[in-house]
Amino acid sequence: MSSTEKPLSQAIRERRATPSFDGAAIPNKDLKKILEAGLHAPSGYNMQPWRFIVVRDAEQKRRLRGASFNQAKVEEASVMIVACGDADGWRNGDLEEMLRLGRQGGMSESYAAQAKETIPNYLSNHPNMPMWLNRHVMIAFTHMLLTAETLGYDTAPMEGFEEEKVREVLKLPLSYHVVALLGIGHLKGADKHDGGRFEMSRVVFDEEYGKRMRL
Numbered sequence: 001m002s003s004t005e006k007p008l009s010q011a012i013r014e015r016r017a018t019p020s021f022d023g024a025a026i027p028n029k030d031l032k033k034i035l036e037a038g039l040h041a042p043s044g045y046n047m048q049p050w051r052f053i054v055v056r057d058a059e060q061k062r063r064l065r066g067a068s069f070n071q072a073k074v075e076e077a078s079v080m081i082v083a084c085g086d087a088d089g090w091r092n093g094d095l096e097e098m099l100r101l102g103r104q105g106g107m108s109e110s111y112a113a114q115a116k117e118t119i120p121n122y123l124s125n126h127p128n129m130p131m132w133l134n135r136h137v138m139i140a141f142t143h144m145l146l147t148a149e150t151l152g153y154d155t156a157p158m159e160g161f162e163e164e165k166v167r168e169v170l171k172l173p174l175s176y177h178v179v180a181l182l183g184i185g186h187l188k189g190a191d192k193h194d195g196g197r198f199e200m201s202r203v204v205f206d207e208e209y210g211k212r213m214r215l
Protein backbone atom coordinates (compact mmCIF):
# COMPACT_ATOMS: atom_id res chain seq x y z
CA MET A 1 0.00 0.00 0.00
CA SER A 2 1.22 3.50 -0.76
CA SER A 3 2.54 5.41 2.23
CA THR A 4 0.52 8.54 1.37
CA GLU A 5 -2.99 8.49 2.69
CA LYS A 6 -5.87 9.97 0.74
CA PRO A 7 -7.39 13.06 2.36
CA LEU A 8 -10.69 12.19 4.03
CA SER A 9 -12.63 14.57 1.78
CA GLN A 10 -11.30 12.77 -1.30
CA ALA A 11 -12.03 9.33 0.18
CA ILE A 12 -15.61 10.41 0.88
CA ARG A 13 -16.08 11.76 -2.64
CA GLU A 14 -14.52 8.81 -4.43
CA ARG A 15 -15.89 5.93 -2.32
CA ARG A 16 -18.24 3.45 -3.95
CA ALA A 17 -19.84 0.35 -2.49
CA THR A 18 -17.47 -2.13 -4.10
CA PRO A 19 -19.22 -4.73 -6.24
CA SER A 20 -16.34 -7.23 -6.43
CA PHE A 21 -12.94 -7.73 -4.75
CA ASP A 22 -9.69 -9.31 -5.98
CA GLY A 23 -9.01 -11.04 -2.65
CA ALA A 24 -5.36 -9.89 -2.22
CA ALA A 25 -4.32 -9.95 1.43
CA ILE A 26 -4.26 -6.80 3.54
CA PRO A 27 -1.08 -6.25 5.61
CA ASN A 28 -1.66 -6.52 9.36
CA LYS A 29 -0.42 -2.99 9.95
CA ASP A 30 -3.19 -1.58 7.74
CA LEU A 31 -5.82 -3.84 9.28
CA LYS A 32 -4.71 -2.67 12.71
CA LYS A 33 -5.05 0.99 11.68
CA ILE A 34 -8.54 0.32 10.35
CA LEU A 35 -9.66 -1.51 13.50
CA GLU A 36 -8.13 1.08 15.80
CA ALA A 37 -9.99 3.85 13.96
CA GLY A 38 -13.25 2.07 14.81
CA LEU A 39 -12.28 1.71 18.44
CA HIS A 40 -11.73 5.48 18.63
CA ALA A 41 -15.35 6.23 17.79
CA PRO A 42 -17.49 8.18 20.26
CA SER A 43 -20.26 6.46 22.22
CA GLY A 44 -22.87 7.39 24.81
CA TYR A 45 -21.19 7.50 28.23
CA ASN A 46 -18.14 6.10 26.41
CA MET A 47 -19.71 2.64 26.81
CA GLN A 48 -18.28 1.28 23.53
CA PRO A 49 -20.84 -1.51 23.07
CA TRP A 50 -19.38 -2.56 19.71
CA ARG A 51 -17.74 -5.91 19.05
CA PHE A 52 -16.06 -6.91 15.79
CA ILE A 53 -15.35 -10.34 14.37
CA VAL A 54 -12.60 -10.21 11.74
CA VAL A 55 -12.94 -12.93 9.15
CA ARG A 56 -10.01 -13.65 6.82
CA ASP A 57 -9.89 -17.42 6.62
CA ALA A 58 -11.12 -18.65 3.21
CA GLU A 59 -13.32 -21.38 4.62
CA GLN A 60 -14.86 -19.05 7.22
CA LYS A 61 -15.55 -16.43 4.50
CA ARG A 62 -17.25 -19.14 2.46
CA ARG A 63 -19.49 -19.99 5.42
CA LEU A 64 -20.20 -16.31 6.03
CA ARG A 65 -21.19 -15.95 2.37
CA GLY A 66 -23.69 -18.74 2.95
CA ALA A 67 -25.17 -16.64 5.76
CA SER A 68 -25.25 -13.53 3.55
CA PHE A 69 -27.63 -14.49 0.75
CA ASN A 70 -24.71 -15.92 -1.17
CA GLN A 71 -23.20 -12.49 -1.92
CA ALA A 72 -19.95 -13.31 -3.72
CA LYS A 73 -18.10 -10.29 -2.37
CA VAL A 74 -18.27 -11.73 1.15
CA GLU A 75 -15.98 -14.50 -0.03
CA GLU A 76 -13.90 -12.28 -2.32
CA ALA A 77 -13.09 -9.53 0.20
CA SER A 78 -9.64 -9.68 1.76
CA VAL A 79 -11.20 -9.07 5.14
CA MET A 80 -14.76 -9.22 6.32
CA ILE A 81 -15.49 -7.33 9.51
CA VAL A 82 -18.70 -8.44 11.15
CA ALA A 83 -19.86 -5.51 13.28
CA CYS A 84 -21.88 -6.50 16.32
CA GLY A 85 -23.25 -4.87 19.44
CA ASP A 86 -23.21 -6.55 22.82
CA ALA A 87 -26.40 -5.91 24.79
CA ASP A 88 -24.80 -7.20 27.99
CA GLY A 89 -21.29 -5.72 27.80
CA TRP A 90 -22.19 -3.12 30.43
CA ARG A 91 -23.23 -5.90 32.82
CA ASN A 92 -20.09 -7.91 32.19
CA GLY A 93 -17.24 -5.59 32.98
CA ASP A 94 -17.48 -2.80 30.39
CA LEU A 95 -18.78 -0.32 32.94
CA GLU A 96 -15.87 -0.95 35.30
CA GLU A 97 -13.36 -0.82 32.45
CA MET A 98 -14.85 2.44 31.14
CA LEU A 99 -14.54 3.93 34.64
CA ARG A 100 -10.97 2.66 35.04
CA LEU A 101 -9.93 4.21 31.72
CA GLY A 102 -11.81 7.39 32.52
CA ARG A 103 -10.07 7.77 35.86
CA GLN A 104 -6.74 7.28 34.12
CA GLY A 105 -7.66 10.16 31.84
CA GLY A 106 -8.80 12.43 34.65
CA MET A 107 -12.47 11.54 35.27
CA SER A 108 -13.57 12.98 38.60
CA GLU A 109 -14.69 10.65 41.40
CA SER A 110 -18.02 12.45 41.60
CA TYR A 111 -18.68 11.77 37.90
CA ALA A 112 -17.59 8.12 38.32
CA ALA A 113 -19.93 7.62 41.29
CA GLN A 114 -22.84 9.12 39.37
CA ALA A 115 -22.08 7.10 36.23
CA LYS A 116 -22.03 3.87 38.24
CA GLU A 117 -25.66 4.51 39.16
CA THR A 118 -26.98 6.23 36.07
CA ILE A 119 -25.65 3.89 33.40
CA PRO A 120 -27.09 0.61 34.75
CA ASN A 121 -30.42 2.39 35.33
CA TYR A 122 -30.42 3.76 31.82
CA LEU A 123 -29.38 0.56 30.08
CA SER A 124 -31.40 -1.94 32.10
CA ASN A 125 -34.55 0.04 31.25
CA HIS A 126 -33.62 0.99 27.72
CA PRO A 127 -36.76 0.89 25.56
CA ASN A 128 -34.90 -0.13 22.42
CA MET A 129 -31.58 -1.87 23.00
CA PRO A 130 -31.09 -2.97 19.34
CA MET A 131 -31.44 0.65 18.28
CA TRP A 132 -29.01 1.81 20.98
CA LEU A 133 -26.47 -0.77 19.83
CA ASN A 134 -27.03 0.02 16.19
CA ARG A 135 -26.45 3.74 16.77
CA HIS A 136 -23.04 3.13 18.28
CA VAL A 137 -21.84 0.24 16.18
CA MET A 138 -22.50 2.12 12.94
CA ILE A 139 -20.35 5.06 14.04
CA ALA A 140 -17.41 2.74 14.70
CA PHE A 141 -18.18 0.92 11.44
CA THR A 142 -18.05 4.19 9.51
CA HIS A 143 -14.75 5.16 11.14
CA MET A 144 -13.33 1.85 9.87
CA LEU A 145 -14.83 2.14 6.41
CA LEU A 146 -13.50 5.64 5.83
CA THR A 147 -10.09 4.83 7.30
CA ALA A 148 -9.81 1.87 4.92
CA GLU A 149 -10.68 4.20 2.03
CA THR A 150 -8.06 6.77 3.07
CA LEU A 151 -5.51 3.93 3.11
CA GLY A 152 -6.38 3.18 -0.52
CA TYR A 153 -8.65 0.16 0.01
CA ASP A 154 -12.10 -0.38 -1.39
CA THR A 155 -15.00 -1.17 0.90
CA ALA A 156 -18.45 -2.73 0.84
CA PRO A 157 -20.98 -2.16 3.63
CA MET A 158 -23.58 -4.93 3.79
CA GLU A 159 -26.89 -5.51 5.50
CA GLY A 160 -27.77 -8.51 3.33
CA PHE A 161 -27.28 -11.32 5.85
CA GLU A 162 -29.37 -13.60 8.02
CA GLU A 163 -28.56 -12.84 11.62
CA GLU A 164 -29.21 -16.31 12.99
CA LYS A 165 -26.98 -17.88 10.35
CA VAL A 166 -24.19 -15.38 10.97
CA ARG A 167 -24.52 -16.04 14.69
CA GLU A 168 -24.04 -19.75 14.07
CA VAL A 169 -21.05 -19.37 11.74
CA LEU A 170 -19.25 -17.03 14.15
CA LYS A 171 -20.38 -18.80 17.35
CA LEU A 172 -21.67 -15.51 18.75
CA PRO A 173 -23.00 -15.22 22.31
CA LEU A 174 -26.75 -14.65 22.57
CA SER A 175 -26.26 -11.08 23.80
CA TYR A 176 -24.59 -10.12 20.50
CA HIS A 177 -26.64 -8.38 17.79
CA VAL A 178 -25.24 -8.48 14.28
CA VAL A 179 -25.45 -4.93 12.92
CA ALA A 180 -23.64 -4.89 9.57
CA LEU A 181 -20.86 -6.49 7.55
CA LEU A 182 -17.90 -4.58 6.13
CA GLY A 183 -15.91 -6.00 3.23
CA ILE A 184 -12.45 -4.52 2.66
CA GLY A 185 -10.02 -5.22 -0.16
CA HIS A 186 -9.23 -4.08 -3.67
CA LEU A 187 -11.77 -3.63 -6.41
CA LYS A 188 -11.83 -6.28 -9.12
CA GLY A 189 -13.19 -5.21 -12.51
CA ALA A 190 -15.37 -2.18 -13.04
CA ASP A 191 -16.62 -0.11 -10.13
CA LYS A 192 -20.29 0.45 -9.45
CA HIS A 193 -21.96 3.47 -11.04
CA ASP A 194 -22.34 6.59 -8.93
CA GLY A 195 -25.94 6.46 -7.76
CA GLY A 196 -26.01 10.18 -6.99
CA ARG A 197 -27.24 11.90 -3.85
CA PHE A 198 -30.32 13.90 -2.96
CA GLU A 199 -30.07 17.68 -3.07
CA MET A 200 -29.52 19.45 0.23
CA SER A 201 -32.87 21.16 -0.19
CA ARG A 202 -34.58 17.76 0.00
CA VAL A 203 -32.99 16.46 3.18
CA VAL A 204 -31.59 19.39 5.18
CA PHE A 205 -33.75 21.98 6.94
CA ASP A 206 -32.76 25.30 8.45
CA GLU A 207 -33.81 25.71 12.09
CA GLU A 208 -37.10 23.86 11.67
CA TYR A 209 -38.73 21.30 9.42
CA GLY A 210 -39.67 22.63 6.03
CA LYS A 211 -37.41 25.69 6.02
CA ARG A 212 -35.01 25.55 3.16
CA MET A 213 -31.29 25.60 3.95
CA ARG A 214 -29.38 28.15 1.90
CA LEU A 215 -25.60 28.17 2.08
Ligand SMILES: Cc1cc2nc3c(=O)[nH]c(=O)nc-3n(C[C@H](O)[C@H](O)[C@H](O)COP(=O)(O)O)c2cc1C
Pocket (backbone or CB within 6 Å): 015, 016, 017, 018, 071, 157, 158, 159, 160, 161, 180, 192, 193, 194, 195
Ligand atom coordinates in the same frame (compact mmCIF):
# COMPACT_ATOMS: atom_id res chain seq x y z
C1 LIG B 1 -25.79 -0.31 5.85
C2 LIG B 1 -25.63 -0.64 4.40
C3 LIG B 1 -25.97 -1.90 3.96
C4 LIG B 1 -25.75 -2.28 2.63
N1 LIG B 1 -25.99 -3.57 2.25
C5 LIG B 1 -25.62 -3.98 1.03
C6 LIG B 1 -25.67 -5.35 0.69
O1 LIG B 1 -26.01 -6.22 1.49
N2 LIG B 1 -25.31 -5.71 -0.56
C7 LIG B 1 -24.87 -4.79 -1.47
O2 LIG B 1 -24.55 -5.17 -2.60
N3 LIG B 1 -24.79 -3.47 -1.17
C8 LIG B 1 -25.14 -3.06 0.07
N4 LIG B 1 -25.00 -1.73 0.41
C9 LIG B 1 -24.45 -0.78 -0.57
C10 LIG B 1 -25.49 0.21 -1.07
O3 LIG B 1 -26.31 -0.40 -2.02
C11 LIG B 1 -24.77 1.44 -1.63
O4 LIG B 1 -24.06 2.06 -0.59
C12 LIG B 1 -25.74 2.44 -2.26
O5 LIG B 1 -26.35 1.89 -3.40
C13 LIG B 1 -25.05 3.71 -2.66
O6 LIG B 1 -23.95 3.43 -3.51
P1 LIG B 1 -22.49 3.93 -3.16
O7 LIG B 1 -22.20 3.47 -1.77
O8 LIG B 1 -21.60 3.29 -4.17
O9 LIG B 1 -22.51 5.42 -3.27
C14 LIG B 1 -25.25 -1.34 1.71
C15 LIG B 1 -24.95 -0.05 2.17
C16 LIG B 1 -25.11 0.29 3.48
C17 LIG B 1 -24.72 1.67 3.95
